[in-house]
Amino acid sequence: MSEEMIAVENCSKKYGSFTALKDVSFKVKRGEIVGFLGPNGAGKTTTMKLITGFLAPSAGRVLVNGQEVTGESTATKALIGYLPENAPLYDEMMVDEFLDFAARLRHLSGPKAQKRKETVIKVCGIEGVLGKDIGTLSKGYRQRVGLAQAIIHDPPILILDEPTSGLDPNQIVDIRALIRKLGEEKTIILSTHILPEVEATCNRVIIINKGILVADDTPENLIEAQGSSGLLIALSAAGGSLPDKEKALKVLQSLNGILKVTPLRDEDNTSYFMVHSSQDVRPYLLKALIENDLYLMHLSLKQLSLEETFRHLTLDEKASKEENHE
Numbered sequence: 001m002s003e004e005m006i007a008v009e010n011c012s013k014k015y016g017s018f019t020a021l022k023d024v025s026f027k028v029k030r031g032e033i034v035g036f037l038g039p040n041g042a043g044k045t046t047t048m049k050l051i052t053g054f055l056a057p058s059a060g061r062v063l064v065n066g067q068e069v070t071g072e073s074t075a076t077k078a079l080i081g082y083l084p085e086n087a088p089l090y091d092e093m094m095v096d097e098f099l100d101f102a103a104r105l106r107h108l109s110g111p112k113a114q115k116r117k118e119t120v121i122k123v124c125g126i127e128g129v130l131g132k133d134i135g136t137l138s139k140g141y142r143q144r145v146g147l148a149q150a151i152i153h154d155p156p157i158l159i160l161d162e163p164t165s166g167l168d169p170n171q172i173v174d175i176r177a178l179i180r181k182l183g184e185e186k187t188i189i190l191s192t193h194i195l196p197e198v199e200a201t202c203n204r205v206i207i208i209n210k211g212i213l214v215a216d217d218t219p220e221n222l223i224e225a226q227g228s229s230g231l232l233i234a235l236s237a238a239g240g241s242l243p244d245k246e247k248a249l250k251v252l253q254s255l256n257g258i259l260k261v262t263p264l265r266d267e268d269n270t271s272y273f274m275v276h277s278s279q280d281v282r283p284y285l286l287k288a289l290i291e292n293d294l295y296l297m298h299l300s301l302k303q304l305s306l307e308e309t310f311r312h313l314t315l316d317e318k319a320s321k322e323e324n325h326e
């Protein structure tokens with residue numbers, strides 16, 4: 001098996017005249033767990049359907065294990081386990097029956113099918129619901145059954161479309177642990193709106209916005225690239241009064257390595273500023289403040305979260321400005 005499990009090459013997808021994906025390219029290596037992020041309608045599900053062969057790209061191509069995905073390509077489909085959005089399951093089927101059905105769909109039969117069934121039942125923790133109708137299951141158990149059908153043929157690749165959506169916090173923790181366990185031996189792409197999930201589970205993040213890929217990196221690098229060294233600084237003037245804001249801004253902007261200084265609120269005769277820099281400015285800060293009769297009332301390092309990075313990358317300019325004025 002090749003090291004490069006998935007290659008999406010210059011893929012575009014049109015629905016009628018609407019372009020849902022524009023020239024998207026990325027690769028996933030064996031053993032990676034990739035978090036696929038984007039606002040509603042960004043094109044996550046569409047991309048996943050291109051990889052699984054449920055949809056054909058309007059332009060570009062997808063390779064799975066070096067082979068091009070086409071509607072008929074059973075070879076690439078056999079390598080993939082797919083948990084679609086809102087796992088469409090047969091509500092009137094019993095869980096046990098449904099797993100038999102899923103095994104048959106994957107051309108498994110006899111003792112081999114039985115063995116795989118036993119394994120996925122154990123891995124997904126659904127021993128207790130085998131005799132229940134799928135329609136009567138809680139959302140968390142539906143998701144487990146969805147995962148069980150996705151891995152019944154022991155595929156090396158898993159494509160999971162919002163596997164934790166709609167689950168309660170306990171169920172989320174359970175499913176996340178399950179995904180992490182599966183990730184020990186499989187290549188996984190999972191889409192989610194839960195950013196801490198990505199930071200906790202994934203070694204890579206791909207962010208898509210309005211059909212365009214806007215980021216592809218490790219969670220740490222992404223946060224770093226947005227200017228992670230944010231310092232929250234509060235200043236006052238001599239005598240404990242509100243400082244001259246223009247002057248304070250100029251002093252901060254003159255520090256070595258400054259990228260951006262954002263004035264924030266005024267509170268209790270102090271003005272707050274957020275300072276982003278390419279290097280640590282703390283060693284020079286006090287000297288500059290003293291020379292300009294400014295008093296340091298507060299200083300703290302503010303670590304940018306993946307959530308903020310995501311918002312920077314996916315909110316358009318106007319929305320982002322409106323946000324900052326709040």
Ligand SMILES: Nc1ncnc2c1ncn2[C@@H]1O[C@H](COP(=O)(O)OP(=O)(O)OP(=O)(O)O)[C@@H](O)[C@H]1O
Nearest residue numbers: 015018020038039040041042043044045046047085
């Ligand atoms: N069958 C379709 N026909 C027409 N437009 C579609 C179709 N499927 C998706 N779209 C549109 O394509 C865009 C991308 O949809 P997609 O489902 O891929 O987004 P998504 O990132 O998965 O969103 P969500 O987070 O809401 O699941 C959306 O604007 C959607 O309305």
Ligand SMILES: [Mg+2]
Nearest residue numbers: 044045046085
């Ligand atoms: Mg979707």
